[in-house]
Amino acid sequence: MDHTPYEFYADHIANGAMVFGAFRKDWQKFDFTKTRVAMRQGSHTIVEKTGGHPTGNPATPAVVLANLRRDGTGLTAGTLIVTGSFTGYHPVALNETVRGEFDGFGTMEATIVG
Secondary structure, rough: OOOHHHHOOOOOOOOOOOOOOOOOOOOHHHOOOHOOEEEEEEEEEEEEEOOOOOOOOOHHHHHHHHHHHHHOOOOOOOOOOOOOOOOOOOOOOOOOOEEEEEEOOOEEEEEEOO
């Protein structure tokens, strides 16, 4: 890691990595304050909790950004907006699979190689 953990937290919206899944058209039916999320590596549970997004709903920061850009360049279709993490930033071991679980949305796996 080239930066200290404090440097990653500086903007309060840092991501160690991002993994993308299929888009769900029905995402608005979920109450994200009651959605269980977990991140595990091997038999170690890194984090497991219910809810966890800083604003409760990850769409809230996207709406704020769209409104701020309304009188400027706006947002073009296909723009990727990262609105914050449900799990926060946690260092993981390199070259070992990390598994994320997000109730209602499925699981993901990623390996950070070093």
